[in-house]
Amino acid sequence: DAGITQSPRYKITETGRQVTLMCHQTWSHSYMFWYRQDLGHGLRLIYYSAAADITDKGEVPDGYVVSRSKTENFPLTLESATRSQTSVYFCASSESGSVRNIQYFGAGTRLSVL
Amino acid sequence: GDSVTQMEGPVTLSEEAFLTINCTYTATGYPSLFWYVQYPGEGLQLLLKATKADDKGSNKGFEATYRKETTSFHLEKGSVQVSDSAVYFCALRVSQGAQKLVFGQGTRLTINP
Numbered sequence: 001d002a003g004i005t006q007s008p009r010y011k012i013t014e015t016g017r018q019v020t021l022m023c024h025q026t027w028s029h030s031y032m033f034w035y036r037q038d039l040g041h042g043l044r045l046i047y048y049s050a051a052a053d054i055t056d057k058g059e060v061p062d063g064y065v066v067s068r069s070k071t072e073n074f075p076l077t078l079e080s081a082t083r084s085q086t087s088v089y090f091c092a093s094s095e096s097g098s099v100r101n102i103q104y105f106g107a108g109t110r111l112s113v114l
Numbered sequence: 115g116d117s118v119t120q121m122e123g124p125v126t127l128s129e130e131a132f133l134t135i136n137c138t139y140t141a142t143g144y145p146s147l148f149w150y151v152q153y154p155g156e157g158l159q160l161l162l163k164a165t166k167a168d169d170k171g172s173n174k175g176f177e178a179t180y181r182k183e184t185t186s187f188h189l190e191k192g193s194v195q196v197s198d199s200a201v202y203f204c205a206l207r208v209s210q211g212a213q214k215l216v217f218g219q220g221t222r223l224t225i226n227p
Contacts, residue, residue: 033214042118042203042217043158058214090157092215103207103215105150105157 003027006091006106013081014114021076021109023091032074033092033103034058034066043090049074081113116141120204120218127194128226135189135221137178137204145206147171147180147187148215152201161189161202196225 004025013019023032030051035043035058045058047066055066063085065077074093078085088110092103121136139145146165150158162171167182176191187204204218 035215040219042120042219043215044217045214048214092158102148102160102163105159107155107157 004091004093004104004106006089006109008109009107010110012112012114015082016080019078019081019111021078021089021091021111023074023076023106025072025074025091025093025104027093027095027104028071029093029095029104030071031094031096031101031103032068033094034064034074034076035090035092036060036087037090037108038087046076046089078111081111083113085111086113087111116145116206116208116216118204118206118216118218120202120221122219122221124222124224126224126226129196130193131225133189133191133194133198133223135202135204135223137187137189137218139185139187139204139206141185141206141208141216143208145208147178148205148207149176149178149187149189150203150205150217152203152220154200158203194223194225196227199223199225 007022033048034046037043049055049068052071090108091106094101094103117140148163149161151161162173164171164180170179178189201220203220205215
């Protein structure tokens with residue numbers, strides 16, 4: 001299916017484990033983003049990528065690692081999961097960095113760290 | 115820094131009532147403004163946008179006007195339906211920096227029949 005897809009939709013893990021959340025888009029959009037959604041905070045940017053092999057930190061990058069070897073994929077890795085990383089994670093993409101461009105969101109991954 | 119402040123929820127209305135969800139912002143430069151909607155169990159969907167002062171965005175009966183003088187982008191709908199029950203996010207995007215969206219905290223709207 002075309003669009004932006006995230007996997008898994010739900011994940012339960014334990015403190016200290018490594019977890020990778022996947023994001024795939026079929027539009028060949030240049031920009032991709034990872035946000036986390038927490039009650040009272042709205043969505044906050046973790047990392048973003050302007051193109052393949054170009055990534056940069058957002059507002060809350062600590063404890064996360066990203067890569068972008070291909071334009072269509074933008075995985076997010078929690079190297080050693082902590083309880084504070086329990087959240088809903090959203091991936092998004094946009095055609096360019098223009099302020100007018102719409103960001104399109106995936107359905108999200110709900111992560112619980114026990 | 116750039117920020118968005120939204121009317122706190124939750125908001126509960128009866129069907130066919132008039133809706134206003136307030137949104138104000140602080141930004142450097144000339145932001146674009148957006149309203150996103152999140153239905154239960156789903157990701158965020160763009161509801162409407164405005165890219166310059168005095169622009170009015172509209173979609174599905176919802177409207178919002180970009181007011182630079184009051185730094186506001188309030189969401190309105192004349193007659194809400196049960197199907198409008200969702201969480202609504204106001205957001206801005208600025209031209210410099212991370213090209214990110216800056217979100218408000220979200221407003222949960224429940225419409226009762």
